[in-house]
Amino acid sequence: MSAALEFETYNAIVQLHARYASAVDANDWGAWVDCFVDDCVYRIQPRENFERGFPLATLSFESKGMLKDRAYGIAETLFHDPYYQRHIVGAPLILSASDAGIECEANYVVIRTKLSELSTVFNAGRYIDTIVRTSEGLKFKLRQCIYDSEMIPNSIIYPI
Amino acid sequence: MNERVIPREPHGLDWFQNGTSRIPFRVYTDAELHTRELENFFYKNHWCYVGLEAEIPNPGDFKRTVIGERSVVMTRSEDGSVNVVENVCAHRGMQFCRQRHGNRKEFVCPYHQWSYTLKGDLQGVPFRRGVKQAGKVNGGMPADFKTEEHGLNKLRVATRGGxxxxxxxxxxxxxxxxxxxxxxxxxxxxxDGRKLKILGYNRQRIPGNWKLMQENIKDPYHPGLLHTWFVTFGLWRADNKSELKMDSHFRHASMISTRGNAQAANEVSKVSSFKETMKLHDARFLDIVPEAWWNGPTAVMTTLFPSVILQQQVNSVSTRHIQPRGNGEFDFVWTHFGYEDDTPEMTERRLRQSNLFGPAGFVSADDGEVIELSQKGFEQKPEHRTLAELGGREVGDTDHMVTETLIRGMYAYWRKVMGL
Known part of the structure; x- marks a missing residue:
């Protein structure tokens, strides 16, 4: 981005990132869904597929409805060993900003803590986002979690 | 000198009624048994999965993977043939190939630059004839050194249907x-001969014995119980029309099922995972369109022992490669693909349905979880055994899925090969 972003907008992006991390770390799937506009895309994809141009993602959702289905799945249908997750998100790098939206990236690390176990690095990667302005503030139009982690430690249940 | 006495059954595995309906936990927890499994199942007398031809379409393309716990490289050479060589330099044993895929004219071990063709033949050895210095030749390989005797370990290759x-x-x-x-x-x-189109990979490391993944796909009992999506949307349930078929050794199997009874209430829907009122917010996850090649069944899950699972679940097709890492852990690599004649809509459909499968899938994520927790149970009580007696204690093909016969079959084969 050549033009400087107003502090207010930059701050709102940081707040959205923080709100997102807070939602997924608190298992508040309703708040997670609310970070997105209705017509959204959310993907968790291995870096390998992303860079080689393979379309397969570990999860790929194309609407807020699909996100709600995942939220229901986590709460009601997916059996899993319980765990906490903790997101550490780096400062957003703003790539472009216009009335249509803001394109930005941020590094992330997710630490997983299983009950009675040590905390371990669960997933590390980069968010690639398109953020749009709505009457309820900034929301994700697109969030891609492109992860370096070559092996998923068994499974990914909660959103990254 | 006394002959060394090797005990015939060092592990003393106790099999109930000398059958395989109760499987000793030790088969999952014993490191020495694991080494013998690698030798008996992965390194001899079994064809192991390496990949898809579509992963190496062009001359010079290669893919690094494993058979059991041995690193191998699949290559396409200039003449179009597919080769598999062991990733160990003939000189000092280094794993020379570290890239997981790419395109090369030859393989060169970085250590001393021994170079090999894509078929694994040794081409050249630096300083083979020595180095001339001050009028004399220093070093060099012995006069009887023959490059043709020091190629890479070449595996026998079989390709079928890509x-x-x-x-x-x-x-x-x-x-x-x-x-x-x-x-x-x-x-x-x-x-069926159509060219395959790679859609991408998912890789997960599951802390459990590798055989548990074979057993998971030889166990039609659990999908309609553990997997809410399967039972609720009728994708896989105990009252679906189904068949279980094995090879004559009981090592491979196909579970064949045809979807029916979505959300209908009956005996099967009394299970607690059935959710009568469950509706998707976005039905595109299950936008299923029958394909001609199915010839009826909506799901066929095939286990080829020991190394791979072939998945057709409605429009989602993949191979799942089992890569052991000791007795207590394995890597599980999913390669999703489509066919060359897929429309863009069909590709999109396969990708949407892949949300059900893989390490985060609405259906498959919990398979890895139950395998991890099974292994934990085995480790704490290795003298105990599992019980796999649904449908009796015998082994045979069935026209229903209310049975654990395929697991019993796999262990009948395991016992024969392992001599235990």
């Missing part, structure tokens, strides 16, 4: 005989 298998065992039966006609029919159904 799928590549290899074996270290040059004396074993053909791939077709290994699979047997019954299961080969289901193999050919999915790999």
């Amino acid at each position: 799928v590549v298998f290899a074996t270290f065992d040059h004396a074993m039966e053909s791939f077709e005989d290994f699979v047997g006609s019954t299961v080969l029919g289901y193999f050919d159904r999915m790999f």
Whole structure:
């Protein structure tokens, strides 16, 4: 981005990132869904597929409805060993900003803590986002979690 | 000197009624048994999965993968043939190939620059004739050194329908005989000669014994119970029309099922995972369109022992490669694909349905979880055994899925090969 972003907008992006991390770390799937506009895309994809141009993602959702289905799945249908997750998100790098939206990236690390176990690095990667302005503030139009982690430690249940 | 006495059954595995309906936990927890499994199942007398030809479409393309716990490289050479070589330099044993895929004219070990063709033949050795210095020749390989005697370890390769298998065992039966006609029919159904199109990979590390993944896909009992999506949307349930078929050794199997009874209430829907009122917010996850090649069944899950699972679940097709890492852990690599004649809509559909499968899938994520927790149970009580007696204690094909016969079959084969 050549033009400087107003502090207010930059701050709102940081707040959205923080709100997102807070939602997924608190298992508040309703708040997670609310970070997105209705017509959204959310993907968790291995870096390998992303860079080689393979379309397969570990999860790929194309609407807020699909996100709600995942939220229901986590709460009601997916059996899993319980765990906490903790997101550490780096400062957003703003790539472009216009009335249509803001394109930005941020590094992330997710630490997983299983009950009675040590905390371990669960997933590390980069968010690639398109953020749009709505009457309820900034929301994700697109969030891609492109992860370096070559092996998923068994499974990914909660959103990254 | 006294002869060393090797005990015949060092592990003293206790099999209930000398059958396989109760499986000792030790088969999952014993590191020495694991080493013997690698030798008996992965390194001889079995064709192991290596990859898909579509992963190496062009001359010079290669893919690094493993058979059991041995690193191998699949290559396409200039003449178009598919080769598999062991990733160990003939000189000092270094794993020379570290890239996982790429395109090369030759392989050069970085350590001393021994170079090999894509078929594994040794081409050149630096300083083979020595180095001339001050009028004399220093060093060099012995006069009787022959490059043709020091190529890479070349595996025997079989390709069928675009799928590549290899074996270290040059004396074993053909791939077709290994699979047997019954299961080969289901193999050919999915790999019918159309070119495959790679959609991508998912990789997960599961802290459990590798056999548990074979057993997971030889166990039609759990999907309609553990997997809410399967039972609720009728994708896999105990009252679906289904068949279980094995090869004559009981090592490979196909579970064949046809979808029916979505959200209908009956005996099956009394299970607690059935959710009568569950509706998707976005029905595109289950936008299922029947394909001609199915010939009826909506799901066929084939286990080729020991290394791979072939998945057709409605429009989602994949191979799932089992890569052991000791007795208590394995890597599980999913390769999702489509066919060359897929429309863009069909590709999109396969990708949407892939949300059900893989390490985060609405259905499959919990398979890895139950395997991890099974292994934990075994580790704490290795003298105990599992119980796999649904449908009796015998082994045989069935026309229903209310049985654990395929697991019993796999262990009948395991016992025969392991001599335990």
